[in-house]
Amino acid sequence: MKILQIGMGNIAGGLESFVMNYYRVLVHMDVQFDFVCMYDKIAYEDEIKKLGGKIYYIPNVKKNYQGYVKQLKRILRETKYDVVHVNMLSAANIVPLRIAGKMNIPKVIAHSHSSSCPGFIRKTMDWWNRPKIARYATERVACGEMAGRWLFGDKAYQSGKVILVNNAIQAEKFCFQAEERDVLRKKMGWENKIVIGHVGRFDIPKNHDRMVDIMKCVVTKNKDVVLCLIGPKEGLYEQIREKVQKADLEKHVYFAGKQENVSRYLSAMDVFLFPSLFEGVPFALIEEQANGLPCVMSDAVSEEAVIFPESVKRLSLQKDDQTWADTIIQMGNLKRKPQDVICEGIRKAHFDITTEAQRLKDLYLGIGAGG
Structure with a gap:
C-alpha cells in the first residue's frame, strides 16, 4: 500500500x-x-x-x-x-x-x-x-x-x-531512567537544583517570551532553579536568548538545542512548562507524561493532551507571572507515577x-x- x-x-x-x-x-x-x-x-x-x-x-x-x-x-x-x-x-x-x-x-x-x-x-x-x-x-x-x-x-x-x-508515541522510549537523570544532572551541575523543562521550536505559539517572564518570578523565590529549553536554535532563538541576557537570567536558562535523546533530558527534569498560545495535541506533552513529569501548561492547549489530570495543572495565560511561578514550584514537588501505571494510562487514552x-x-x- x-x-x-x-x-x-x-x-x-x-x-x-x-x-x-x-x-x-x-x-x-x-x-x-x-x-x-x-x-x-x-x-x-x-x-x-x-x-x-x-x-x-x-x-x-x-x-x-x-x-x-x-x-x-x-x-x-x-x-x-x-x-x-x-x-x-x-x-x-x-x-x-x-x-x-x-x-x-x-x-x-x-x-x-x-x-x-x-x-x-x-x-x-x-x-x-x-x-x-x-x-x-x-x-x-x-x-x-x-x-x-x-x-x-x-x-x-x-x-x-x-x-x-x-x-x-512509543511510550517505552520515554520512560523515566533514574541513572540517566543522575548522570546528566551531575554533568550539568544540576544536582541540587529544580530543573524546569520545555521541548519545542522557538516559534510564536510556544510562547518562550512568557517563559522568560515567569522565570524572573521563579528566581526571586528560589535561586537554585534552571530552565532547560530543548529545541533547534532557529526561529526566535536569538530573540529569546537576548531577552534572557537582558533579564540577567543566563545562569538560570540553559539552551540545550536539538536533542536526539529527549528522554534523557526529561528524566533530568522536575517539572515541565508549556504556556503555549495555541496547540492541538502536542507531542511534547504526551512524551513528558510518559516520563512521569508533572506539568504546568496553559489552558489554550487542548485538554485532550492531559492523560494524568492529577499531574497536570492548566492555567489561564491571563494569570500573572507570579501565579505561574508559584504553581511551577508547587508542581515540581510531585513524585513520578510508577512506569507500569503510566504505560497503561497511555494505552487506555489511545496514545x-x-x-x-x-x-x-x-x-x-x-x-x-x-x-
Whole structure:
C-alpha cells in the first residue's frame, strides 16, 4: 500500500513527529510512505531514505505556484498512490488537496494538526479556503477535538465527519531512567537544583517570551532553579536568548538545542512548562507524561493532551507571572507515577503507537470510521 505524505517541513516539529512515529510502525505492516517537500531538505531525510521512502523535492508553492502544480501533477500521474495524506497547520494552502481531488485519487485526507494560525495573510487565506476542503478531501482527520473543530467547523465535527487520529508515541522510549537523570544532572551541575523543562521550536505559539517572564518570578523565590529549553536554535532563538541576557537570567536558562535523546533530558527534569498560545495535541506533552513529569501548561492547549489530570495543572495565560511561578514550584514537588501505571494510562487514552498505527492503516484501507 502506497501513501503520499504532503506537508512535512524542513524542521522537526509536531506534524513531522506524527508522520514519522506512524511511518516507523506502518512500514512493517506493508504500508509505504513517500513524501513531497517544497523546501531544500525535509526533516528526517536520512531516516526516511533508510525506511525506503521516496522524497520528491518540488518548487515552493509561494514562490513558484505553476512549478509546484506541474510537479505534483506529474508525481500523481506517474506513481499510483492509494492515499494522498495532506498534513495541515491551516487551510492557507489547499492546492495539494485540490490537485489530488481533481485527479481522482481514491482517498484524499485533510489532516488538521493545529488549533490556530499566526499572521494576517495566512489567517485570511485560511478563512477563504476552509469551505473548499470538503470538495476535495474524502476524509477529514484531526489530532484532537479542538484541532478538528477549528479547521473543519463545529457542524462537521458534531455530525461525525471528522475522524480523530491521536498523536501517538512509543511510550517505552520515554520512560523515566533514574541513572540517566543522575548522570546528566551531575554533568550539568544540576544536582541540587529544580530543573524546569520545555521541548519545542522557538516559534510564536510556544510562547518562550512568557517563559522568560515567569522565570524572573521563579528566581526571586528560589535561586537554585534552571530552565532547560530543548529545541533547534532557529526561529526566535536569538530573540529569546537576548531577552534572557537582558533579564540577567543566563545562569538560570540553559539552551540545550536539538536533542536526539529527549528522554534523557526529561528524566533530568522536575517539572515541565508549556504556556503555549495555541496547540492541538502536542507531542511534547504526551512524551513528558510518559516520563512521569508533572506539568504546568496553559489552558489554550487542548485538554485532550492531559492523560494524568492529577499531574497536570492548566492555567489561564491571563494569570500573572507570579501565579505561574508559584504553581511551577508547587508542581515540581510531585513524585513520578510508577512506569507500569503510566504505560497503561497511555494505552487506555489511545496514545500508544502500537495500537493506533493499526487504526490509521484501517482508515487508509477504508475499514471502520470514515471508510
